[in-house]
Amino acid sequence: MHSAIVGNPHALHSPLVLTQAARHLAAVTLSVFPHTTAAGPAHLAGRDAHPDTLRRAVAYLEAHADQDVTVANIAAAAHVTVRAIQLAFRRHLDTTPLGYLRRIRLHHAHADLRAADPGRGDSVAAIAARWGFAHPGRFAALYRREFGRSPSITLHSWA
Incomplete structure (x- = not known):
């Protein structure tokens, strides 16, 4: 992720990319150095969330x-x-909460690409970074898998 941020000027100015990089650094630090943090109440960990709970979570993700x-x-x-929401997304949506968020962001990027004008300087890299995708190549692969074409084709077919 580091090289994707340093090599991409759009990513350097994207709050979503920078906070994700900081979170990644914290996770790596916690995995490398010993710690004594608890995972949370064990008696609640196996309980699955009710469908209304999942709807609230999805609505929150879409709004934020x-x-x-x-x-x-x-x-x-x-x-x-946290464990209950992770379990609910895995069981009912076959993904993680952050995986679901990534898909929402991908759809927002798709909408932005469709509305963009390359003549005004809009670019795939800038739009990807706006939605938290630091690495343009990974973004393009995710985009292609979801929409069946490259983001640059979507950007240039606006007219």
Whole structure:
């Protein structure tokens, strides 16, 4: 992720990219150095979220896709534990909460690409970075998998 940020001027100015990089650094630090943090109440970990809870979580993600969102934020918005929201997304949507958020952001990037004008200087890299995608190549691969064509084709077919 580091080289994707340093080599991409759009990513250097994207709040979503920078907070994701900081979170990644914190996760790596926690995995490398010993710590004594607890995972949370064990008796609540196996409980799955109710469909209304999942709907609240999805609504929160859709309303906050342009912001720095953590799994803890999603769980709090849905009124359940982190483990319960992770379990609910895995069981009912076959993804993770942050994977679902990435898909929402991908759809927002798609809409921005469709509305963009390359003649005004709009670029795939800038739009990708706006939605938290620091690495243009990875963004293009995700985009192609979701929409069946490259983001540059979408950008240049606006007229």
